[in-house]
Amino acid sequence: MKVLVAGANGHTGRLLVQYLDTAGHEAYAMVRKEEQKEDMEGLGGIPVLADLESDVGHAVKGMDAVIFAAGSGSSTPPEKTKDVDRDGAINLIKETEKLGRAPKFIMLSAMKADHPEEGPEKLAYYLKMKGEADEHLRSTELDYTIVRPGALTHEAGTSKIKVGKSVDRGSVARADVAKTMVACLEEANAYRKTFEMVEGDTQIEDALKTLE
Known part of the structure; x- marks a missing residue:
């Protein structure tokens, strides 16, 4: 499967490129700077120069799936x-829709994006922008999955998570978030679903099968 990763040079994006390559997919790593291309190739990706705040039509052309893993930063x-988090995501979604078919679109969002008032006060605006981008994605006919992790860590990960429409606050390794997003490409039960996730006791593939 040809998969475009927007935000490929970020912490989670870099992991996505590696895991997609390991899983046998063609990982197209979307970056903004020429000097980042060699690094993406080292991770197993095929670099694509594009900017979320500009034209991304050429980047999505020919893709079977698109993963949005970009973030503006705290x-x-x-x-x-x-x-970036709202308009950039919507820009990418709209260009994906123009492909004239229904490719998969996996969105990296955040816990409480639908209810920013329930999240940390300092993240309220960020969560609001994430929520509006998610809402736009849900209004499309794309085979989307919206993944909303808790606090992200740089730990190695366990490949075991807890998922649900709403879960108690907690943390989760970026590695497990990336693995979950890659698994969503193949798991039909994850299509057109929005879920929160934290570290847990269930293997990723099994957890995705329980989504409602």
């Missing part, structure tokens, strides 16, 4: 958060 000013 110290980013509100305007940039809007440009």
